Amino acid sequence: MIHRFTKKGLNFLLDVNSGAVHLLDDVSYAVSGLIDEKMTETCPDAIVEALPQYDAAAVREAYAELYDLKKNGQLFADDDYIDVSKYIPVGAPVKALCLHVAHDCNLRCQYCFASTGDFGTGRKIMPFEVAKKAIDFVISRSGKRRNIEVDFFGGEPLMAWDTVKQTIDYARSIEEEHGKKFRFTITTNGLLLDDEKIDYINANMDNVVLSLDGRPSVNDEMRKTVSGAGSYDIIVPKFQKLVEKRDPKLDYYARGTFTGKNLDFAEDVVHIADEGFDRLSVEPVAAEDGCGYELTEADLDKIYAEYDRLTDIMEARRKEGKPFHFFHFMVDLNQGPCVVKRLRGCGAGYEYVAVTPEGDIYPCHQFVGNEAFKQGSVLDGSFDMDIAHKFASMNIYTREKCGDCWAKFYCSGGCSAANHNFSHDLNVPYEMGCKMEKKRLECAIYLKAVEAMDSDL
Numbered sequence: 393m394i395h396r397f398t399k400k401g402l403n404f405l406l407d408v409n410s411g412a413v414h415l416l417d418d419v420s421y422a423v424s425g426l427i428d429e430k431m432t433e434t435c436p437d438a439i440v441e442a443l444p445q446y447d448a449a450a451v452r453e454a455y456a457e458l459y460d461l462k463k464n465g466q467l468f469a470d471d472d473y474i475d476v477s478k479y480i481p482v483g484a485p486v487k488a489l490c491l492h493v494a495h496d497c498n499l500r501c502q503y504c505f506a507s508t509g510d511f512g513t514g515r516k517i518m519p520f521e522v523a524k525k526a527i528d529f530v531i532s533r534s535g536k537r538r539n540i541e542v543d544f545f546g547g548e549p550l551m552a553w554d555t556v557k558q559t560i561d562y563a564r565s566i567e568e569e570h571g572k573k574f575r576f577t578i579t580t581n582g583l584l585l586d587d588e589k590i591d592y593i594n595a596n597m598d599n600v601v602l603s604l605d606g607r608p609s610v611n612d613e614m615r616k617t618v619s620g621a622g623s624y625d626i627i628v629p630k631f632q633k634l635v636e637k638r639d640p641k642l643d644y645y646a647r648g649t650f651t652g653k654n655l656d657f658a659e660d661v662v663h664i665a666d667e668g669f670d671r672l673s674v675e676p677v678a679a680e681d682g683c684g685y686e687l688t689e690a691d692l693d694k695i696y697a698e699y700d701r702l703t704d705i706m707e708a709r710r711k712e713g714k715p716f717h718f719f720h721f722m723v724d725l726n727q728g729p730c731v732v733k734r735l736r737g738c739g740a741g742y743e744y745v746a747v748t749p750e751g752d753i754y755p756c757h758q759f760v761g762n763e764a765f766k767q768g769s770v771l772d773g774s775f776d777m778d779i780a781h782k783f784a785s786m787n788i789y790t791r792e793k794c795g796d797c798w799a800k801f802y803c804s805g806g807c808s809a810a811n812h813n814f815s816h817d818l819n820v821p822y823e824m825g826c827k828m829e830k831k832r833l834e835c836a837i838y839l840k841a842v843e844a845m846d847s848d849l
Contacts, residue, residue, distance in 0.1 A: 394798075483780075488541035489530050495749050496510060502613075505758060520555050648660060676695070678814070755783055790819055799826070
């Protein structure tokens, strides 16, 4: 399977199964549209005749070069992963927790999937004893896995600050005896940040996610305090201080959401970068029709154009020596990450689970509150392996619509929660999400290519 596209005068040919990306001249690109996996060594006369605008010898030479790529396994490569997918273990160890230390929030974001922080179950803070049980649970379920990820999540986790600190102290106190190494992340809206919390986070958190939507007017329309005031002026100086004091070797990123109300979201990306955050993401909202800020099929052309505009901006910024990293344009063209992750994605429900303040276990934060997906409790150590096996057994080959999709090895079949919420089937990809992902991938591949070309000059 191949995928062809052009962008800003460059012709790209992606071999889906091998992951090889080729930059072609105009003749070769034209020829590539007329070949298939059955191509033979000799260029058919029909291809020459179909391209009268090009010299016949040039067409035959281009065909020969494409055939050489095929012989070398870089074009129309066999799908070596079909058999691999049949043997992916479904009893994989749990190696990551999304710890919902707070089902409460001091913001009232319009688009919040968590019902403004309480997930529809009432506002509460996770007691340390529940968090302690969660750490014990992941250690017992992690098998031989040494590295364990814990993301402090909400709601707003800074509202459960004592629980956060006690949990880290406890995990650190027992990791050596169990042969484990914990890596901590916190996702925060920033309202409660102060110097003490900033210093603690920078000393103890391997990653920090800072929630910020972009320009003040955009952020404040969606991300209001309980009193109805905007949050931008409160949080941005605090975020800036955190990043300024943070070891550059440690991860962080500013994470925003764009909606139908700011389809010019490239402006928000640039604004966040200009405020001093060079690692960022502004992601499409997942919202129900009729809410007033949803994204629709009618918006796709504008969204595509905005990703193109953002691509141009990022290329120009790099050349000016002012680059920034946009999460959705980061792509590995060297067949990474591992094969299993390419085939089935994030690991929700079997390698990664969410734990509520009551100790209930769900496949991920987006399933919390949906009793059909409740997997057990860290309080008694129960864990529904049938649900875990259901999630672990899904991959790009069990999702029928992924079979002939050129992007399948990059998106791994999409987000199971989005599939469930919009397609009402874990195995049926969320179509609009697929379309946006394909556009982002083409932009990402282009940026990788031009950066490599410039480095060769």
